[in-house]
Amino acid sequence: MRNTNRYQVNKANSLWQIYQTVSFWKVMKNFIVIQLARYTPFLAMKNWLYRTFLRMGVGGQTAFALMVMPDVMFPEKITVGSNSIIGYNTTILAHEYLIKEYRIGKVVIGDEVMIGANSTILPGVTIGDRAIVSAGTLVHKDVPAGAFVGGNPMRLIYTKEEMEKRMQGDADA
Template sequence: MLKSLARRAARYVRSGQDLDRLVAAGLKLGPDVSVQDGVVFDGAFPWLIEVGAETTIAPQAYLLAHDASTKRHLGRTRVGRVVVGRRVFVGARALIMPGVTIGDGAIVAAGSVVTRDVAPGALVAGNPAAEIGRVEDYLARQRDRLDAGPFFPEDRFPSEDRTLSAAARDEMRRALDDAGRDGWVV
């Protein structure tokens, strides 16, 4: 029981919401979903949100199943299902609006505002989000860059408790500066 309470507290601190409560209220999270710090699921209508297996939702993303902008004018609040497929990446501070389905394997770029459906395997960005490419083409470009490095072994990469030493942090910054580009954790 104490472990369960500790896990719930850790989830709350990480996401700012009690995910166990939202799941109990109907939020559907598939296996191996990664919910990063500050993600907000619509607490008023969690049963309208479904996230597929192996999906990552980056920090401070919002998934909204309702839009109350019409409430004062029309006396009604718009609601809609939000369905995020399998192996999707939702970038930091992205906003997913009600009634949106994001297809399997899609990538939603950081800061995007998704107001309409995203096709499977699409790469979308912007406000409103629009398709800017296909995930397979993006990954092919990244694969071509893999050999260039620099590389950082996973055991040196910060864990959840951010215990990377000051020397290792300096080493990473120096390697990135020397390379003049981003690098890779392997």
């Protein structure tokens, strides 16, 4: 199970109660900053916007590709390590609004992680150092360090040890 905090709601679905969980002005500010960052081609500027205005943890030399969409409501719950790549049009969520409850959870992406284009990362997930997430993956559970995962639903393709053997075999060839 993902590591999220769950909050029950009583009346209408949880999205109707959104501004009881997060400030309207915070969402507006975050939306504007995210839209600027999504379209800017300058990686250092994106990282500065994310760190300064959204309070995301972003390591050095991390690259957010064009159109990456961090969580607009709780971006401060997202941490990305150093020298990682977040692929084109990837969505990183730290919240889920459901019918009878909403959930909020941290997303931790390690160092030297590669996330392929059009992936979605759900709240409460940790992706270990040097993991690879193939394009179009729905990351719905933790990814071990050094693993290669992909698909929808996500599945383990290679463990760290299998990846090291493959890399060693390629180097010997």
